[in-house]
Amino acid sequence: MLSVPFPVITLIALLLLIAALCTAGARHNGALRFLFASFILILTNTLRWEFHSDLLRNLQSVMAIFLPAIAWSSFVLPGEHRQKRYVLMLFVPVVLSLLIRLLWAPATDVVLGILFFSYGVALFRATGKPPFHSLRPGEISHSDRLALFAGFFLCSSALTDLLIAVDFGFSGGKYATSIVAVTQFALLPLVGTLIFRLINPPPLIGSAPGQEQNREKERAGTAELTALYRKLEKQVREDELYLNPDVTLALLARKTGIPARHVSAAVNSVRQCNVSQWINGFRVERAKALLINTALPVTQIMMESGFMTKSNFNREFLRLSGTSPGAYRQQARDNSGLTAEKA
Template identity: 35%
Template sequence: MPVLPLPLVFALFLCVMLLQSALRGEGAGWLRVLLLFCAIQNVLIAFVHHYGVSELRIVLPITASIIPSFVWVAFKSTAVRSFGPADLAHIIPAVIVAFATLTNPALLDVLVPLVFFLYGSALLFALSRGEDQLHRVRLQHGSSPLFIWRGIAAVLLVSALSDVAIVADHILGDGSYTPWIVSFIGSVSVLALGALAMAKPIADVEENVVVSVAPEEQIEDAALMLRLDTLVREGELYLNPDLTLSMLSRRLSVPAKRLSTTINRETGQNVSRYINAFRIEHACVLLSAGKNVTQAMLESGFNTKSNFNREFLRVKHCTPSDWRTLSPAPTAA
């Protein structure tokens, strides 16, 4: 009875996940691309290390170096902001690895682990600023997206270590452990990347797209936004730093997805930016009244200074300190 090698089993599993995602309409486009490349990498590993197709060996380091780049682009374009032309620059590491493959293969022992290490470290650093910067992730998932992305960063770093282990196996031994290292550590890492990439908290993102709606839906959207604005303003819900989309939806007795879609269609913003606009207006009042920047930040519902400064600059086009300086001094009673 034929037995499939582990990397090929993992590849089939990833393909099933990809098919299910496509059929259900779940997951952002870049996450699906990442999942596809993870599946392709496992297929290549199986053919090279288990079926002896040595002609494909030259492709392995190139496709491997593409994966960290896709992780970074997927993170930025699904959790932080929309995909932009500058993201195309992340194909450069793969181009460098391809050039080294053709001209000086010895460099691959350094280049491939370095690519994984740099992207894993960069992702961890970006996440060190907390969940407030994940603008496009739905609020109801809480801290889960932050932990999942940190898990993905950890997988990249583990993959870098596996490449180092392969190099050590060839330097200190005869390379006999390399197929096992690739099969278990490499393949499992790629599988983990794909599985984590399709986890609902990070795949379920708010797309900044305005879709055409029927007139009756436009009327319903406007009515819901009026109710939401009234609730948020009069109840000062924005002052709660732990406010979530699910809290708002429960107060309005509407599904969270319905409320999120309405906010996006009516304002062109995601939920976080909609709420942060109220917080910034409140902070401006406090700054004009003589409060210092830290007091205004904490009393307006923000937890981190970096997020406060970034959102203030986005809404008011100046820093909180500049606003405080330019605002008229409060008059004595």
């Protein structure tokens, strides 16, 4: 898909992003799967251009057909009532693209462009955030940030191939190298931002000086943040502020009367996560109780727990529980049945 002769910079950038994600506090296996697949695809394409191998060219074309589906499955979980639609979206485009490649090879580039662009837009929609959503700490999770990157990566690849196809049609590929260079360098700031966010979590209030004379102040600051967090958590639980799907750091600050930077610092210090992830923890906790104690549909539980989209609900539930909502409910029922039998 990515018609890049020697994309060394892109390969190095992806390796750095993979390394940053592996060393981050909360690993995202789906993102790692997508990044590894992208790395292997670009590496295969590089070797293809280096050795002019028809075998590698065919292998690269087939791998490119699978990459958008891999991206989709890496960041979007199947919804309880959308299983059929999820499976269709995951497999039908891939099967159709493979058939078109076998029966009408010249149309492969067009099909790949459509495939990459469609899945890229679908990833933007799945996150529930626009492609250029604010990257400020506490407003967007690492998972959503990586999903947006995957969507941008796919759309950028589709645009690159479209421009190269037009260039070959009008000038015989005279500007192909320049087009590739421009589109690759356009990705670098985004990759750099992701790496920086992963290895440099939002700082706490003030700096953390290493001088001995400031250690007592640091310990006192930690104690203050812990006390502040307890107060904050109590109010969030009692007033059920997490049930508001539009809750933000600014809204929490207004409701609790605590400055926004103090709210963020307290949550980061005690819970080692951002405010968005912290709020989602309360929501998942409530969803678990409803899954066990009620027969409500999962979609209704999602809404009553404060989530706005099914994809975000499933993703956060999986991140915090290690399983899907449906599987969690079934496991709870199975455990309840075993307990009843023993009694």
